[in-house]
Amino acid sequence: MPTLETTTQPQNAERPAVVGEPCVLLKLGEIVLKGKNRELFERRLQNNIRAAVKGLGIKINIWQREGVIVVRTESGELADVDAVARRLTDVMGIVWVHRAWRVAKEVDATVQAALDLVAQHPALARKGAFAIRARRRDKRFPITSSDLNALVGAKVKERYDLPVNLKNPDLAVFIEVDQREVFVFTDGMPGAGGLPVGMSGRALVLMSGGIDSPVAAYRMMRRGLRVDFLHFSGMPFTGPESIYKAYALVRELDKFQGGSRLFVVPFGKAQQQIKSSGADRLQIVAQRRLMLKTAEVVVGNLGGAALITGDSLGQVSSQTMQNITALDDAVSLPILRPLIGMDKTEIMAEARKIHTLSISELPDEDCCTVLTPRRAETRAKIEDLRQIEKRLDAEEMAEQLATNLQEHRPSYGEPTA
Numbered sequence: 001m002p003t004l005e006t007t008t009q010p011q012n013a014e015r016p017a018v019v020g021e022p023c024v025l026l027k028l029g030e031i032v033l034k035g036k037n038r039e040l041f042e043r044r045l046q047n048n049i050r051a052a053v054k055g056l057g058i059k060i061n062i063w064q065r066e067g068v069i070v071v072r073t074e075s076g077e078l079a080d081v082d083a084v085a086r087r088l089t090d091v092m093g094i095v096w097v098h099r100a101w102r103v104a105k106e107v108d109a110t111v112q113a114a115l116d117l118v119a120q121h122p123a124l125a126r127k128g129a130f131a132i133r134a135r136r137r138d139k140r141f142p143i144t145s146s147d148l149n150a151l152v153g154a155k156v157k158e159r160y161d162l163p164v165n166l167k168n169p170d171l172a173v174f175i176e177v178d179q180r181e182v183f184v185f186t187d188g189m190p191g192a193g194g195l196p197v198g199m200s201g202r203a204l205v206l207m208s209g210g211i212d213s214p215v216a217a218y219r220m221m222r223r224g225l226r227v228d229f230l231h232f233s234g235m236p237f238t239g240p241e242s243i244y245k246a247y248a249l250v251r252e253l254d255k256f257q258g259g260s261r262l263f264v265v266p267f268g269k270a271q272q273q274i275k276s277s278g279a280d281r282l283q284i285v286a287q288r289r290l291m292l293k294t295a296e297v298v299v300g301n302l303g304g305a306a307l308i309t310g311d312s313l314g315q316v317s318s319q320t321m322q323n324i325t326a327l328d329d330a331v332s333l334p335i336l337r338p339l340i341g342m343d344k345t346e347i348m349a350e351a352r353k354i355h356t357l358s359i360s361e362l363p364d365e366d367c368c369t370v371l372t373p374r375r376a377e378t379r380a381k382i383e384d385l386r387q388i389e390k391r392l393d394a395e396e397m398a399e400q401l402a403t404n405l406q407e408h409r410p411s412y413g414e415p416t417a
């Protein structure tokens with residue numbers, strides 16, 4: 001008779017026991033399409049899973065199965081499994097997170113687990129309609145998916161007298177017959193999707209305290225980039241509030257990658273030098289170009305290969321087509337602008353979803369709110385900007401600014417000061 005690799009674990013007394021062992025079952029997204037590189041992606045994802053769970057202090061084992069990952073806790077406690085499942089919804093590369101029960105690969109155990117799960121479900125008290133959704137990843141299992149649906153469905157109906165509704169059930173029991181065991185579950189949480197962080201290399205996010213740059217960072221992490229963060233504060237002409245905000249934002253975003261680094265540059269004096277050079281209406285674009293040049297030096301030292309900004313076409317005067325072209329001209333590395341075609345309302349909705357919006361909306365004095373001209377140039381000419389930079393020796397300024405960094409390590413889960 002087939003048995004589970006591990007015996008039944010202790011279970012939480014608050015919920016009725018279910019036959020088998022509670023675990024987290026992860027469905028992978030694009031990774032499964034990766035052909036020859038798939039193993040690399042899977043290994044990276046497993047490391048990211050381990051790193052994310054480490055902060056919870058829960059010991060886990062990870063098993064790679066065909067197209068899915070199984071995460072077991074050493075304690076087997078339901079509370080631990082729940083905590084791990086919730087944490088893993090932030091790990092990039094996973095599309096669904098299920099709290100599932102691993103049961104022995106036999107029909108009786110599968111039926112029993114399904115009955116136990118229905119017994120726990122709130123829809124039972126309401127006499128809600130149910131559906132069984134079985135599938136076999138191992139076609140050698142002696143019963144076909146539709147026979148399993150019919151068999152388990154009949155048992156549930158007989159035991160609990162619930163109506164069946166295959167299209168729109170109040171309660172769906174999923175049964176997945178795998179190579180070594182059967183997984184049975186009723187619920188799932190959407191995962192973060194995308195690709196495992198680190199798979200696409202490393203880049204540097206220019207991080208203001210505003211709404212857009214955190215969303216830009218999230219979008220690029222989701223495409224597999226590991227990112228560092230660079231914030232320009234207006235100090236000594238502004239207070240430290242924008243740094244606190246950048247710190248809090250990076251701490252929140254750290255849940256998606258772990259090990260985040262925030263570098264802060266006091267930028268006020270450089271802004272004043274730009275003003276004294278007679279930049280006038282070009283002040284903002286000239287500042288942005290100096291930020292980008294500094295960022296290019298910093299990212300080179302960190303071994304990254306691209307810069308990321310929260311620019312969105314036409315959103316503010318510095319983001320016209322002509323100004324964006326002038327910004328691109330400042331550096332030779334690619335500038336990734338994942339928000340370029342998004343509306344502000346869409347960006348705000350995403351910021352709300354990733355919990356950065358309320359931090360970004362806190363008041364602060366950003367470096368770019370001081371020394372701004374009354375009217376900003378919307379059609380900056382590259383030649384004019386180059387002239388200003390020649391007078392200032394902007395390349396040397398960027399080198400200097402890049403050596404004058406404060407480094408912080410905001411970590412997700414650390415208590416707020």
Ligand SMILES: Nc1ncnc2c1ncn2[C@@H]1O[C@H](COP(=O)(O)OP(=O)(O)OP(=O)(O)O)[C@@H](O)[C@H]1O
Nearest residue numbers: 206207208210211212213230231232309310311318
């Ligand atoms: N103080 C800063 N430090 C680092 N990067 C900055 C700073 N200010 C602006 N940036 C970068 O330039 C981009 C455009 O900034 P801008 O202020 O023009 O637009 P924004 O819509 O207000 O952006 P955000 O909401 O990210 O502040 C930002 O998304 C960010 O990537």
